Amino acid sequence: MKVEGEVIKFGKNIDTDVILPGKWLSLIDPKDLAKHAMEGLDPDFPQKAKKGIIVVGDRNFGCGSSREQAPLALKYAGVQCIVAESFARIFFRNSINIGLPVIECRGITAIVKDWDELTVDLETGKITNRTTNQSLQGTKLPPFIMEILTDGGLIENLRKRMNKK
Amino acid sequence: MNITEKILAKASGRSTVQAGEIVDANVNVVMVHDLTGPLAIEAFKKIGINKVWDSKKVVIILDHQIPAESVKMAELHKMLRKFAKEQNIRLYDVGEGGICHQVMPEKGYVEPGMVIVGADSHTCTYGAFGAFATGIGSTEAAAVFATGKIWLKVPETIKFNVEGQFQRYVTPKDLILYIIGKVGVDGATYKSTEFTGSTVRNMSIAGRMTLCNMAVEMGAKNGIVEPDETTIKFLSSRIAKTSDYRWLKSDVNSKYEKTIEINVDDLEPQVACPSSVDNVKSISKVGNVEINQAFIGSCTNGRIEDLRIAAQILKGKKVKQGVRTLVIPASQEVYAQAIKEGLIEVFTDAGALVCGATCGPCLGGHIGLLASGEVCVSTSNRNFIGRMGSPEANVYLASPATVAASALKGSLTDPREVEA
Numbered sequence: 196m197k198v199e200g201e202v203i204k205f206g207k208n209i210d211t212d213v214i215l216p217g218k219w220l221s222l223i224d225p226k227d228l229a230k231h232a233m234e235g236l237d238p239d240f241p242q243k244a245k246k247g248i249i250v251v252g253d254r255n256f257g258c259g260s261s262r263e264q265a266p267l268a269l270k271y272a273g274v275q276c277i278v279a280e281s282f283a284r285i286f287f288r289n290s291i292n293i294g295l296p297v298i299e300c301r302g303i304t305a306i307v308k309d310w311d312e313l314t315v316d317l318e319t320g321k322i323t324n325r326t327t328n329q330s331l332q333g334t335k336l337p338p339f340i341m342e343i344l345t346d347g348g349l350i351e352n353l354r355k356r357m358n359k360k
Numbered sequence: 361m362n363i364t365e366k367i368l369a370k371a372s373g374r375s376t377v378q379a380g381e382i383v384d385a386n387v388n389v390v391m392v393h394d395l396t397g398p399l400a401i402e403a404f405k406k407i408g409i410n411k412v413w414d415s416k417k418v419v420i421i422l423d424h425q426i427p428a429e430s431v432k433m434a435e436l437h438k439m440l441r442k443f444a445k446e447q448n449i450r451l452y453d454v455g456e457g458g459i460c461h462q463v464m465p466e467k468g469y470v471e472p473g474m475v476i477v478g479a480d481s482h483t484c485t486y487g488a489f490g491a492f493a494t495g496i497g498s499t500e501a502a503a504v505f506a507t508g509k510i511w512l513k514v515p516e517t518i519k520f521n522v523e524g525q526f527q528r529y530v531t532p533k534d535l536i537l538y539i540i541g542k543v544g545v546d547g548a549t550y551k552s553t554e555f556t557g558s559t560v561r562n563m564s565i566a567g568r569m570t571l572c573n574m575a576v577e578m579g580a581k582n583g584i585v586e587p588d589e590t591t592i593k594f595l596s597s598r599i600a601k602t603s604d605y606r607w608l609k610s611d612v613n614s615k616y617e618k619t620i621e622i623n624v625d626d627l628e629p630q631v632a633c634p635s636s637v638d639n640v641k642s643i644s645k646v647g648n649v650e651i652n653q654a655f656i657g658s659c660t661n662g663r664i665e666d667l668r669i670a671a672q673i674l675k676g677k678k679v680k681q682g683v684r685t686l687v688i689p690a691s692q693e694v695y696a697q698a699i700k701e702g703l704i705e706v707f708t709d710a711g712a713l714v715c716g717a718t719c720g721p722c723l724g725g726h727i728g729l730l731a732s733g734e735v736c737v738s739t740s741n742r743n744f745i746g747r748m749g750s751p752e753a754n755v756y757l758a759s760p761a762t763v764a765a766s767a768l769k770g771s772l773t774d775p776r777e778v779e780a
């Protein structure tokens with residue numbers, strides 16, 4: 196599973212309140228949530244993300260609340276994958292569970308800037324900046340997490356597993 | 361093994377576990393609330409099974425936006441009630457419960473040694489009772505509804521050994537803010553945080569809940585305190601019967617990633633300044649900060665002990681004109697107790713607005729939102745940009761004593777300087 200796209204880069208400790216402010220939590224349709232993705236930092240983000248982008252974050256990406264609406268908003272805004280120095284744990288699990296690939300990679304912020312072209316190989320954990328020809332090794336995801344991602348999320352994965360029984 | 365490892369080993373049917381291993385744990389209780397429940401139900405319906413794995417082990421609590429502030433929210437509440445009825449799940453409705461993390465232990469869903477997951481990041485609060493409790497998302501909650509199980513990586517543990525005696529008006533909230541200031545907002549990411557030492561032993565359940573509640577603010581998976589007499593005393597009237605909890609102790613040779621020693625004898629009241637929970641300073645170093653709103657409440661500090669200390673400071677005085685002071689008991693039970701003790705009268709006499717049990721302004725979705733340029737001092741747990749309303753508002757986090765003292769003066773104030 197390979198993901199390719201241009202980068203939009205963010206800083207440290209990007210919390211779920213800026214990714215999707217609390218006042219929008221009563222929205223249920225992910226397409227409505229997407230309109231407010233990253234509203235706390237960059238109201239133009241949904242416009243920029245439309246074509247399908249890769250978000251690069253610094254340490255502790257997605258800290259704060261357990262709201263799944265945060266990764267959902269990003270996914271439906273056009274984010275195909277998030278690469279960060281590190282993630283907050285609930286955000287990490289939520290992203291996998293909704294089928295949004297996330298991968299940790301130390302040093303990533305030093306080798307990418309906005310609009311660089313990135314390739315993320317989820318199977319091997321290798322991340323390549325095609326604009327600068329640099330690459331780094333991220334933390335490989337264990338096979339059962341890869342399976343959830345290839346199934347498209349935890350619910351699809353569970354459906355498959357429960358039907359087998 | 362330490363206490364967290366022991367609980368995870370038992371829950372996954374193993375004799376031992378080690379940090380880094382992935383276990384499939386049986387869940388004792390799963391909780392969702394009005395903001396995370398609707399998505400969980402939608403996801404559950406997609407799995408294609410009809411019934412939750414055990415309706416007695418699922419709890420739904422309406423708390424974040426109650427009573428409904430919009431038609432949209434009213435519809436979501438309606439959907440949750442319908443699901444609860446169909447599935448025979450206990451739902452705590454408007455006026456019955458209050459903030460989920462207060463209601464869960466009050467209503468007897470929390471016991472030492474349990475594995476509890478909740479679709480809310482502050483689920484880690486129940487570690488105060490010697491349970492392993494952690495926050496998850498809605499989709500994962502749906503998976504637990506279906507299977508009663510969850511995969512968990514056994515975390516490394518950081519131990520905080522706390523000794524010494526708090527000065528007057530210095531509280532567990534000041535301790536946890538101090539800790540987060542030291543460790544940083546990602547200083548315990550993925551990890552377990554264990555609170556021990558004589559200060560924690562002598563601490564009330566309320567204080568231990570405040571510590572564990574904010575463990576997630578340093579990224580932790582859970583916070584935990586070994587159960588003892590204090591725990592059993594709180595629980596005995598709330599659960600069917602207490603069992604033998606002596607196994608819930610960390611072995612002397614337990615592995616810790618590190619141990620951090622803290623002495624609270626000289627600890628000053630602490631304040632987390634905008635807009636990060638680890639931007640912590642002693643109150644004497646904060647300088648003059650005028651405030652527009654003071655908020656006493658939330659799952660961090662809306663308990664009866666918190667209201668008592670605030671009332672002690674506000675009694676017979678008036679809050680500074682122009683400072684909107686909101687007091688929100690964490691639960692209906694706390695509210696009723698506060699009425700009995702005459703605390704509500706103290707607050708209303710002081711010019712504070714007392715609201716029914718709800719999360720309220722804590723997450724800026726319901727009541728008490730801030731306008732641009734405004735400043736709030738709050739007993740809650742997050743001061744992120746936009747958390748309590750406008751992205752141009754500033755939030756300072758502090759203890760109930762500091763918030764009450766600040767409401768009187770109209771600016772951030774050391775509660776030790778206010779004569780009670």
Ligand code: SF4
Nearest residue numbers: 482658659719722723
């Ligand atoms: S009081 Fe605040 S932190 Fe606690 S559950 Fe409610 S919104 Fe979350």
